[in-house]
Amino acid sequence: MNIYQLFIRNLTQEGTFEAATHDLARISQMGFDYIYLMPFHPISKHNRKGTYGSPYAIADYYEVSDDLGTKEDLKNFLKRAHELNLKVIMDIVFNHAGADHVWTQSNPNYFLLDEKGQPTRKVADWSDIVDYNFDNLDLYNELKNVLLAWAEFGFDGFRCDVASLVPYSFWLEAISQVCGKYPHIEWYSESIDHDFLKALRLQGEIVLSDLDILRMFNGSYDYDIWKLQMEVMFDDSKMDQFVSILNYRYAQQMKDKVKWHFIENHDQIRLREKGMSNDHYKKWLAFILFQEGMGFVYQGMETEQQPHRSFFEKQVINRNFDKDLVELITKMNKLKKEIVNDGIIWQEISYQEKVLITEITTKQAIHTLKCSFGSPVGVIHDKIER
Numbered sequence: 558m559n560i561y562q563l564f565i566r567n568l569t570q571e572g573t574f575e576a577a578t579h580d581l582a583r584i585s586q587m588g589f590d591y592i593y594l595m596p597f598h599p600i601s602k603h604n605r606k607g608t609y610g611s612p613y614a615i616a617d618y619y620e621v622s623d624d625l626g627t628k629e630d631l632k633n634f635l636k637r638a639h640e641l642n643l644k645v646i647m648d649i650v651f652n653h654a655g656a657d658h659v660w661t662q663s664n665p666n667y668f669l670l671d672e673k674g675q676p677t678r679k680v681a682d683w684s685d686i687v688d689y690n691f692d693n694l695d696l697y698n699e700l701k702n703v704l705l706a707w708a709e710f711g712f713d714g715f716r717c718d719v720a721s722l723v724p725y726s727f728w729l730e731a732i733s734q735v736c737g738k739y740p741h742i743e744w745y746s747e748s749i750d751h752d753f754l755k756a757l758r759l760q761g762e763i764v765l766s767d768l769d770i771l772r773m774f775n776g777s778y779d780y781d782i783w784k785l786q787m788e789v790m791f792d793d794s795k796m797d798q799f800v801s802i803l804n805y806r807y808a809q810q811m812k813d814k815v816k817w818h819f820i821e822n823h824d825q826i827r828l829r830e831k832g833m834s835n836d837h838y839k840k841w842l843a844f845i846l847f848q849e850g851m852g853f854v855y856q857g858m859e860t861e862q863q864p865h866r867s868f869f870e871k872q873v874i875n876r877n878f879d880k881d882l883v884e885l886i887t888k889m890n891k892l893k894k895e896i897v898n899d900g901i902i903w904q905e906i907s908y909q910e911k912v913l914i915t916e917i918t919t920k921q922a923i924h925t926l927k928c929s930f931g932s933p934v935g936v937i938h939d940k941i942e943r
Contacts, residue, residue: 558590559852565625574630578637585641588890593646597621601655604684607869614655614685618703635711644713652722653686667696691724704735714743721749721765728773746770746777776815796908803906818845819853827865840928843936846889847926849904859883
């Protein structure tokens with residue numbers, strides 16, 4: 558099943574929950590199953606980046622930002638999403654808080670402290686945030702209460718920002734406690750790439766790998782192969798290596814776990830700004846939506862020549878949605894539902910004469926998707942009944 562990433566402020570000109578609620582039908586019609594909602598809380602003012610600040614510099618976990626609307630508006634958003642059979646996954650940011658988060662005054666001992674006893678951070682460039690001190694076990698209870706409150710509010714799951722930097726023991730406790738009361742909650746992790754993992758461990762940090770994460774979470778990002786994927790999307794000289802890693806990872810992955818497959822998200826520059834042609838873009842988009850797991854679309858990917866939008870500013874996506882892209886996304890999402898409902902048995906990826914081939918065997922059929930990068934031929938899907 559596939560997921561659509563949504564940032565309220567820049568989705569519409571109004572930039573509110575109410576306006577986003579009216580847009581849910583459009584997203585549902587493209588065949589998505591999940592909405593991933595980026596942070597909607599008040600943003601810290603101290604060392605704020607840009608006009609609006611980063612939504613990941615949160616000032617209060619229990620509130621919503623006034624400019625986006627009210628909690629009642631958010632409730633209505635969830636209600637409409639559920640009417641459309643869309644599950645809503647909420648962004649959770651527990652590696653750090655905004656530099657003037659309410660707890661910096663009420664509970665400064667929850668944070669790393671500098672020599673003056675003031676909350677501080679490990680990465681100097683992240684000046685708008687302060688890092689938590691997870692040696693303080695009282696912090697565990699505070700953060701678990703946040704999760705319980707939003708589960709009660711009506712969310713279907715949590716996407717946990719840089720979960721790899723939060724202790725294993727915390728996630729183990731939190732997932733157990735929340736699911737004990739709300740067993741429907743799904744858990745997804747933003748993981749980190751190999752180079753970042755290595756750098757932090759060399760500094761003596763205890764950082765979770767994808768395998769650590771997937772022992773607890775339902776799924777994680779494709780960041781374990783992201784840098785290689787970025788290379789092969791523009792230069793296929795390492796495509797055989799890329800395909801081998803995907804097949805090995807798939808064979809080793811626990812069957813009840815998923816990967817979020819993406820080619821763009823809010824942290825990455827848009828691929829067409831990097832020089833990718835529209836033709837290649839559509840083929841890579843089809844590839845990630847077809848794979849077993851969760852294909853990931855970031856708002857605005859359904860328009861051609863979508864410029865990168867800073868989430869520090871009010872920069873609405875280009876809403877002149879491209880008919881061909883919308884049709885492709887809709888077709889791939891419909892096909893994905895059919896494959897999942899048939900029951901996936903095996904997936905194998907290959908690369909032959911500049912054609913990226915994904916073969917998925919289900920209980921009912923063998924589905925093959927061919928994305929040709931050496932010719933103008935579009936995406937070809939074949940189905941053979943078993």
